[in-house]
Amino acid sequence: MLELAHYINGGDVKGTSGRFGDVFNPATGEVQARVPLASAAEIDAVVADAAKAQVAWGATNPQKRARVMMAMVGLLNRDMDKLAEALSREHGKTIPDAKGDIQRGLEVIEYCIGAPQLLKGEYTDSAGPGIDMYSMKQPLGVVAAIMPFNFPAMMPLWHVGPALACGNSVILKPSERDPSLPHMLGELFHEAGLPAGVFQVVNGDKVAVDALLDNDTIQGVSFVGSTPIAQYIYARATANGKRAQCFGGAKNHMIIMPDADMDQVADALIGSSFGAAGERCMAVSVAVPVGDDTADRMIEKLVPRMEKLRVAPYTDGDDVDFGPVVTREAKERILGLIESGIEQGADLVVDNRDFKLQGYEDGFFVGAHLFDKVTKDMDIYKTEIFGPVLCTVRAQSYEEALGLAMDHEYGNGTAIFTRDGDTARDFASRVNIGMVGINVPIPVPLAYHTFGGWKKSVFGDLNQHGTDSFKFYTRTKTVTARWPSGIKEGGEFNFKSMD
Numbered sequence: 187m188l189e190l191a192h193y194i195n196g197g198d199v200k201g202t203s204g205r206f207g208d209v210f211n212p213a214t215g216e217v218q219a220r221v222p223l224a225s226a227a228e229i230d231a232v233v234a235d236a237a238k239a240q241v242a243w244g245a246t247n248p249q250k251r252a253r254v255m256m257a258m259v260g261l262l263n264r265d266m267d268k269l270a271e272a273l274s275r276e277h278g279k280t281i282p283d284a285k286g287d288i289q290r291g292l293e294v295i296e297y298c299i300g301a302p303q304l305l306k307g308e309y310t311d312s313a314g315p316g317i318d319m320y321s322m323k324q325p326l327g328v329v330a331a332i333m334p335f336n337f338p339a340m341m342p343l344w345h346v347g348p349a350l351a352c353g354n355s356v357i358l359k360p361s362e363r364d365p366s367l368p369h370m371l372g373e374l375f376h377e378a379g380l381p382a383g384v385f386q387v388v389n390g391d392k393v394a395v396d397a398l399l400d401n402d403t404i405q406g407v408s409f410v411g412s413t414p415i416a417q418y419i420y421a422r423a424t425a426n427g428k429r430a431q432c433f434g435g436a437k438n439h440m441i442i443m444p445d446a447d448m449d450q451v452a453d454a455l456i457g458s459s460f461g462a463a464g465e466r467c468m469a470v471s472v473a474v475p476v477g478d479d480t481a482d483r484m485i486e487k488l489v490p491r492m493e494k495l496r497v498a499p500y501t502d503g504d505d506v507d508f509g510p511v512v513t514r515e516a517k518e519r520i521l522g523l524i525e526s527g528i529e530q531g532a533d534l535v536v537d538n539r540d541f542k543l544q545g546y547e548d549g550f551f552v553g554a555h556l557f558d559k560v561t562k563d564m565d566i567y568k569t570e571i572f573g574p575v576l577c578t579v580r581a582q583s584y585e586e587a588l589g590l591a592m593d594h595e596y597g598n599g600t601a602i603f604t605r606d607g608d609t610a611r612d613f614a615s616r617v618n619i620g621m622v623g624i625n626v627p628i629p630v631p632l633a634y635h636t637f638g639g640w641k642k643s644v645f646g647d648l649n650q651h652g653t654d655s656f657k658f659y660t661r662t663k664t665v666t667a668r669w670p671s672g673i674k675e676g677g678e679f680n681f682k683s684m685d
C-alpha cells in the first residue's frame with residue numbers, strides 16, 4: 187500500500203503517530219494509499235520550525251517574495267497536466283474540472299505578484315512640528331490553513347499564496363481525502379525559491395487541527411469547509427486569541443423569472459448543479475422558477491439535457507460531465523437525503539437512484555437527480571446535500587422568490603436569470619448573500635476581487651483573496667516619528683539647498 191508523507195522543512199517526512207487515513211480511488215471504491223495523521227507533538231514540532239524560518243522570510247523584501255510567486259505561476263503552468271491527473275485520481279473530478287481548480291488557484295498566485303504594491307503603507311509628512319507618521323503592514327508570523335477536499339488546489343492556493351506573499355510562514359492542513367495535490371504544491375513552492383520551513387504541509391484529522399488551534403505560536407487561522415466545523419474552529423481559534431476567518435457551507439438559489447431565456451437557464455443549471463457532482467460551494471442546489479408556467483417550461487428543457495449527462499471516471503475522456511463523489515459515506519448521505527425528499531412529499535422528476543456503471547459497481551457514483559415541488563420544511567431544502575441533486579421550489583412572485591433566498595440560513599452565492607434590468611438590479615441590491623450572479627449561475631469573483639458569503643456561510647470579517655487577504659495576513663503598525671532637528675515650525679523648505 188502506498189504510504190504518503192508530510193512535506194516538512196523542504197522534504198518528505200514520514201508520519202510518526204502510527205495513525206493513518208485511507209485515500210480512496212472514488213471511481214473503483216478501492217483504497218489507493220494511506221495518509222499519515224499527525225499527532226499534536228508532530229504539529230508542535232512543525233510549527234516551531236516554521237516560526238524559525240519565518241524570521242528571515244518576513245524580513246525578505248516584498249519584491250523577492252513576489253519573484254517566488256512569479257516562479258510558482260510558471261511551475262503550475264509547466265506541470266498542469268501532471269497536477270490535474272494527481273488531483274482527479276483522488277478527488278474523482280474530470281480533468282477539465284481539475285485544470286479549472288488549479289487555474290483559479292494559479293490566478294490568486296498571479297495576484298500575489300503585486301505584493302510590493304499591495305503591502306505599501308501610508309505616510310503623512312509633517313503631521314506636527316518635525317513629526318512624520320507612517321504605517322507598515324507586517325506579517326502575522328506563523329499561520330494555519332485548514333482546507334476542504336473539494337478544491338484541493340484552488341482553496342490552498344487562495345490562502346497559502348497571500349499568506350506567504352505577506353511574509354508569513356504557513357502550515358497547510360489539507361483534507362485527508364485528497365492530500366497528494368497539496369503535497370505537490372509544497373514541492374513546487376520549494377522549487378520556486380521558497381526557503382525550507384516557510385511552507386509546511388501536514389496531514390491529519392481533528393487531532394492535528396485541534397493542536398494547531400491550541401498552539402500559541404500560530405497567530406492566524408484560515409478555514410474552509412462545512413459550517414458546523416467552521417463555527418467550531420472560529421470559536422476555538424478566537425478563544426485562543428488568534429485571528430480567524432472560517433468559510434462554511436452553502437445552499438445557493440437561482441431565481442428564474444418568467445422572461446428568462448429558458449435554453450440559457452437549462453444550460454446554466456446543467457453546469458452549475460451537476461458539474462463536479464455538485465461538490466462545489468457555489469453549486470446551484472435550489473432552482474426557484476417564478477410562476478407555474480416558468481417552472482413547467484424549465485423542467486421541460488432541463489430533463490432531456492439531464493438524460494444526456496455522461497457520468498463516468500475521469501479516465502474516460504474529456505467529454506465526461508462528472509465523476510463519482512468523494513467517499514462511500516458521501517454517497518450514502520446523498521442517497522439518504524434523496525429518500526427523505528420522497529418521504530417528505532417532493533416529486534422526484536429525474537430519478538437515478540439505481541445508477542450503476544458497468545465495471546465500476548463499487549465506485550462512489552451518484553446519477554443526477556431533479557426534485558420538483560420542494561417546500562421550505564423539507565430536509566433536502568434545509569440541508570447542504572453536496573451532490574448532484576437539484577431541488578425546485580416554485581414561487582408565485584418575485585418577492586416570494588427573493589424571500590426564499592433571504593430566509594435561508596446560508597448566504598454564499600445566488601443568481602437571477604431575467605431579461606429585465608430593473609428586477610436584476612433590485613435583486614443584486616436587496617439580497618443578503620455575498621456573491622450574486624445576473625444571468626451567471628456560478629458568480630465566483632476573480633482573484634483581484636474578494637470571495638466570501640454572508641450569514642452561516644462565514645465566520646469572521648474578511649473575505650478570501652483580493653485586497654481582503656492582504657489585510658487578513660498582515661497587522662498594521664503605525665509609527666509617529668519626531669526629528670527635532672528637522673524643519674522648524676513655521677520654517678520653509680529651502681529649495682535652494684537641493685540644487
Ligand code: NAD
Nearest residue numbers: 332333334335360361392395411412415433434435436467
Ligand atoms: P469538512 O468540514 O468535513 O472538512 C474541512 C476540513 O476540516 C478538513 O481539513 C478536515 O480534515 C477538517 N475537519 C473535519 N472535521 C473536523 C473536526 N471535527 N474538527 C476539526 N477539523 C475537522 O469539509 P469538506 O467535506 O472537506 O468540504 C466540503 C464543505 O466545504 C462543504 O460544506 C462546502 O460548501 C464547503 N466549502 C466552502 C467554501 C467557501 O468558500 N465557503 C469553499 C469550498 C468548500
